[in-house]
């Protein structure tokens with residue numbers, strides 16, 4: 001009985017260690033995801049700014065084309081002036097030139113405005129790109145560490161898991177089953193000490209007869225309240 005109980009205690013110690021390791025592994029993965037999220041957030045700001053700049057540059061190109069067209073119209077109209085015969089026609093062309101020049105002025109103003117917007121966005125984009133470079137560097141460095149730690153964790157989990165499995169196999173099947181059920185249902189504590197007549201797993205008092213029987217080498221007993229497997233520490 002003592003041998004089996006010692007095996008159970010060792011097994012539980014190993015299982016608890018495996019649980020802690022799995023928890024730690026989960027935290028590393030969560031940190032990795034958070035880092036990726038942080039970088040993606042800055043990356044998406046840079047992307048949005050770049051798209052906006054492209055959109056504005058496209059609009060600026062269209063304005064510049066419109067301006068070139070109007071300037072050509074002015075040039076053509078001015079070229080017609082010397083050959084005009086009537087004053088009426090002359091005035092009409094002058095008016096045409098005047099209108100086209102006003103339009104040109106408007107287009108020029110709009111181009112200047114676009115240039116201002118583009119310059120402001122370019123500055124924003126440069127700042128965000130610098131931030132992205134910094135964040136990426138930090139993230140990549142930490143991600144490399146995490147990947148390393150995850151690799152080590154996987155290896156340790158594999159080794160300790162195999163050790164746990166072979167220990168489990170040393171137990172009789174029925175005891176193995178009870179142990180696993182208790183681990184699942186009792187928060188990872190299947191084996192507990194009984195002390196001063198009480199189960200330290202659930203703190204309930206044990207029937208005196210049961211408690212006393214724990215001091216003799218009989219079968220493994222379980223707590224009638226929480227069903228955990230009980231052991232007593234013998235005073236040497």
Ligand SMILES: [Zn+2]
Pocket residue numbers: 199200201202203204223224225226227228
């Ligand atoms: Zn109990």
